Amino acid sequence: MVGITSYGAYIPMFRLPFAAIAGGGRKAAASGSGGEKAVANFDEDCVTMAVAAAMNCLEGLDRAGVDGVLFASTSYAYKEKQAASIVAKALDLRRDVVTADFADSLRAGTTALRAAIDSVKAGSARTVLVVASDCRLAAPRSALERNIGDGAAAFLIGTTDAAASIEHHHFIADEIIDVWRTDAQPFVRSWEDRFVVEHGYAHSLTEAVKGLLQKSGLSPKDFTKAVLYSPDGRSYAGVARAAGFDAKTQVQDPLFGKVGNTGAAFAPMLLVAALEEAKPGSKLLLASYGDGAEAFVVAVTEPIGKLRGKRGMSWHLQRRAELGDYDKYLSFRNLQPTEFDRRAGQGVSATVHFRDRSEDISFHGHKCRKCGTEQFPFQRVCFKCFARDDFDEIRLSDRHGKLMSFTFDFFAGSPDPPLIVTTTEVDGGARVYLQMTDASPKEVKLELPVEFTFRKIHEYGGTPNYFWKCTPVR
Amino acid sequence: MNHDAIRDKVAIVGMGCCKFGENWDKSPEDMIVEAAFEAYEDAGIDKPQEQIEAVFCGAVYPSKGTAEVADALKLFGKPVSMTQNYCATGTDAFRFGVFSIACGLYDTVLVVGFDKPKDRGVSGPSAVTAGVRGLPMTPAGWFSLCAAKYFETYGAGREDLAKIAVKNHHNGTLAPKSMLKKEITVDDVLKAPLISWPFGLYDCCAQSDGAAVAVLTKRELAKSFRDDYVLVKAVAIALAENPQSDPSFDFLRWKPNVYAAQQAYKQAGISNPFKEIDIAQVHDCFTLTELLTYEDLGFCEKGSAKDHIASGTFALDGELPVNTDGGLKTFGHPTGATGVRMLYENYKQLQGKAGQRQVKNATLALSHNLGGAPQTCGMTIIGTP
Secondary structure, eight states, rough: OEEEEEEEOOOOOOEEEEEHHHTTTHHHHHHTTOOOOEOTTTTOHHHHHHHHHHHHHHHHOOGGGEEEEEEEEEOOOSSOOOOHHHHHHTTOTTTTTTEEEEETTHHHHHHHHHHHHHHHHSSSOOEEEEEEEEEOOOOTTTTHHHHHHEEEEEEEEESSSSEEEEEEEEEOOOOOOOEOTTTSSSSOOEOHHIIIIIIIIIHHHHHHHHHHHHHHHGGGOOOOGEEESSSSSHHHHHHHHHHHHTTTTTTTOTTTTTTBBOGHHHHHHHHHHHHHHOOOOEEEEEEEEEEEEEEEEEEEOOOGGTTSOOOOOOHHSSSSSEEEOOOHHHTTTOOSSSSSSSTTTOOOHHHHHHHHHHHHHHHHHEEEEOOOOOEEESBBBOTOOOBBSEEEEEEETTTTEEEEEEEEEESSOOOSSEEEEEEEEETOEEEEEEEOOOGGGGGTTTTTTEEEEEEEEEGGSSHHHHHEEEEEEE | OOOSSSSEEEEEEEEEEEEOOOTTTTHHHHHHHHHHHHHHHHHHHHHHHHHOEEEEESSSSSSSTTHHHHHHHOSSSEEEEEEEEEEEEHHHHHHHHHHHHHSOOSSSSEEEEEGGGGGSSOSSSSOOOOOEEEESHHHHHHHHHHHTHHHHOOOOOHHHHHHHHHHHHHHHHTTTOOOOOOOOHHHHHHSSOEETTTEGGBBBOOOEEEEEEEEEEEEEHHHHSSSEEEEEEEEEEEEOOOOTTTOOOOOOOOHHHHHHHHHHHHHHOOSSSHHHHHHOOOOOOBBHHHHHHHHTTSSTTTTHHHHHHHHHTTTSSSSSSTTTTTTHHHHOOOOOHHHHHHHHHHHHHHHOOOOOGGTTTEEEEEEEEEEETTEEEEEEEEEEE
């Protein structure tokens, strides 16, 4: 049976309280605006979050079996240069993997999911990784800003031990100017919200859900949960009611006030949350919106129990740190003028990057075939026994490590000083000079266990330039 | 290897050093000329174009390279070469000068160390961001790598480092050519803004502009220049594994120090450095560098530095005065000039011309630089005949 054989999700550690957006203090308290949204750290973007979600999805699985990577996002930095190929390289997948980006629409995540299922069903691939990730930018202190959050979800689609299958689908394409962003615009824009909801979201999504019910011959009572994309914390209830669902008990919590609308990753992330609680034999209705809508019947099967330990939504909802300083958030997003432009300069050398891809993107080190010493970066001559060119490449990214040394660098220039800089010993013995992220100096000590996370190391030249960092094992 | 090939064959017969500092109104040419003509005068050289046979330069930020020195001093028609070896650049230029005489090729050569980093418009080292790996490249970050492990292992802390800064600031007030002439307290050091833990502002040396020059000649000719010449006992350079990727590094010492000291002590015939060496100028780019250097060069047992710091072993009136002129801490660190500036201080001390900071009866003096990640260490040992 073709279906979802594994899942993973990623929610960035930082939560921006609505009170901080409102200016903090009395105004926020008076407006009763409790709640928060998930925001990417300054070194994260849709690619790094996609890699994190995919690593969670692939944890413990053989990566060599992955035949394809479908990446979905509306916020990818490049207009010309594929994201899926960076994700595939960071995940250390086979070189003959099929890669494609799904972009431009808020429902790109579910569209990619269906494409993956179709290709496995058609036999053109046996195992396909689907990863949806978004880090959309709304104008500071705009109405849209509170609703938008950052995050990613990943699914492995295959034929063996599928934990959920997708049995029916119904698509609606719709031309409407409701939310949009051109190349030249940094911020997502939106027409008046009542128009957007009534004639865009509610209309199309209800049509897709009703169409799916008709096509499948199922009725709302056949579903444990409806997993619905929503532009805000209210509008989904109307769609649920219109389609015959009990909005109180039968709809997956869309996590407004905790995470926010994560764009192309939103419906996929909510599906991960629903699967974490789903029982074998139950059915979920998945519906996502964007320039039309699409709806799916997701049938949960016995192997779902094997996925319980995955880092999905509940794990990430527990792991949080408050970013109470709105100015800091603005500087994370390059929205604060600074003395030095982080995006200036010539950027990285393409030829150096070309030569160093396996070390820098796949985080490969060397293991000496003569003496067994593991080392980073690649060497021509062994550090220990001096043998020449006699190494095996080893993947370090999914190992753990421990801190051998650290400093808190206030001089290095970071939107969130001090920069924590470490010498980390990767399990096996390789030593790597690494920045630490998603951590506070208070928790840093010698021997601290760390894991590795793919991040933007800087943005010189105006492009995201990626490398790995360490982060405390949570 | 013949460790005796260098000892006592080459003499320093003249030295000069310009005032170190943020020399906004001086060009590299100004500083080179100032230092070189002081050295000429000191050596009694009045026809440098005839008497100097070769020039060995060291600079990390040269704007023109060797021509910068040749043009400034009008030394043409002879070899002028330039070396770079991180913070040991000046020391390495001196080393090549020594070799050139020891091998018998030249009689008299000039060593010129200089740098002018303050023309770059930044107060610290510039950020290098060629790639994505090995970042950030901040010297304070690199040199603090041993702090956490060393502190935990031997129970030392920021207070011990602070005392080194206080000592060097004091010594610097007595050196006419130092940049900073200001006494500080342990409290000042501990309360200063953090640069890179455990280093606060006063734990770090500043960048400055400077130039220093030495006139070397073969021993047989030394007397024709002056009676109180100084002899070269050892010149050593050692490269070590990158501490950021060396799988066997213990974070309790700097390996380049250990390697270079072995070479230097063999060349000079030293078996007990603490007893035999009278004064030392060591690389105090950061206070911890000086602390680790005490131990790595065998001035005291590993782990015992904090006790010696507390008891004043390395103070101006201690058993082994270190950084008698205030070190990098008060001179700043024009990279190519620093090693030659240290030789200038040792030379003056051995001649008994160090003024208020004179150490009594000094006959053997060591200088030391540590640079790169750090991966390179340069050392010299010079002494009275």
